[in-house]
Amino acid sequence: MTLARGLAIVFLLFALYCGLDPFGHSTIHGFPDFEVHKIDLPAWSEVPTDRDKDNLLQNSELKFVNQVQGPESIAFDPLGRGPYTGVADGRILFWNGQTWTDFAYTSPNRSELCNPKATASPLSYVETEHICGRPLGLRFDKKTGDLYIADAYFGLMKVGPQGGLATSLATEAEGVPLRFTNDVDVDAEGNVYFTDSSTNYQRRNFIQLVFSGEDSGRVLKYNPATKETTVLVRNIQFPNGISLSKDGSFFVFTEGSMGRLRKYWLKGDKAETSEILAILPGFPDNVRVNGNGDFWVAIHCRRYMYSYLNAIYPKMRKVILKLPIPASIQYLLQIGGRFHAVVVKYSPDGKLLRILEDNEGKVVRAVSEVEEKDGKLWMGSVLMPFIAVYHLT
DSSP: OOHHHHHHHHHHHHHHHHHHOTTOOSTTTTOTTOOOOOOOOOOGGGSOOOOOTTOGGGGOEEESTTTSSOOOOEEOOTTSOOOEEEOTTSEEEEEOSSSEEEEEEOOTTOOGGGSOOTTOOTTTTTTTHHHHOOEEEEEEOTTTOOEEEEETTTEEEEEOTTOEEOEEEESEETTEEOSOEEEEEEOTTSOEEEEEOOSSOOGGGHHHHHHHOOOOEEEEEEETTTTEEEEEEEEESSEEEEEEOTTSSEEEEEETTTTEEEEEEOSSTTTTOEEEEEEOSEEEEEEEEOTTSOEEEEEEEEOOHHHHHHHHOHHHHHHHHHSSOOHHHHHHHHTTSSOOEEEEEEOTTOOEEEEEEETTOSSOOOOSEEEEETTEEEEEOTTOSSEEEEEOO
8 A cells, every 4th residue: 555545545534533523522512403603703903902911910819719619700798798609519609708608599409419529620510500500690789688690590580688599580581581691780770681691502501602603692671570571682692791880871791702892771862772882802701890880891711813713704613613623622722722811991981991811821710700899809700719809909
């Protein structure tokens, strides 16, 4: 056999292996109805190039290492106590100043299956979180002390100041079930605004959601007086975080796939309309307003040319996703090869005010949310086993 023929056979076998994926290694294995959609990203020239050259987030303190698994959202109650955070095993924990205590939980079906594991990581509970619950966004009603919870599987929920089993408020809208409830906020009148990232994919399949680019996401409003849930914005590609403005005249929400911050007007001449507030330097997670009315946005990862081209060329993306490359590797390619942390602050009119990062991932490897309190930034991450705290002064 000649060398050329041998190489040809090897190439043919490799092509068959890639095409057939006999061991089910591809990211979309097990998703026979998977489809890709074009993501109309802003032009590459419009993406902000601002950077924190000093990597200031590397000065952060890592707190509660391995005591909290996947603390996505950070909240403090109306008395300033906390933090409270939801973790990967389905519990909402409260820091009483000395230790973490169980405060609330979202699943009525909790069992030994949901118990914390001694050697766990934030990803250890993915296979059971649809049973045990996965609390994501947390917000306190400043008047009542009630805690509103966006649980990825059990929908919009509420628990009183004493904690315990949360009460279900909404599990569907317009007859369409909530499949991936993600973040929440509550206004002065008690109206609740929240995001449903997809009506097709659940949180445990968020990688497939990201790579599909599908636009079934919604932003919704729950009226506590009528107990009705209405859709305010629909056909969004991965809506994620949401936050009311300081004066309650509008809210902002993040568009995860497109990397934008969008404003939705609640009052005034523009009421019930939305507009782009800012194009972000990467793909966002949660957003939180601070005491001055500015918005802190957690950036899941910066934009890279690989993910940009994948977004605008869906056919190419599908070919790549069919290759026998595990989802973990595809994910690393998407985020630029390594974990890194970026947080940005915007004014209410969309001006970029500050950017902080750890682009090497040495200390703060990922951020899902930024909560500003008393001159500190409290940063949680759905992927990390700690809370990072950065001193602003």
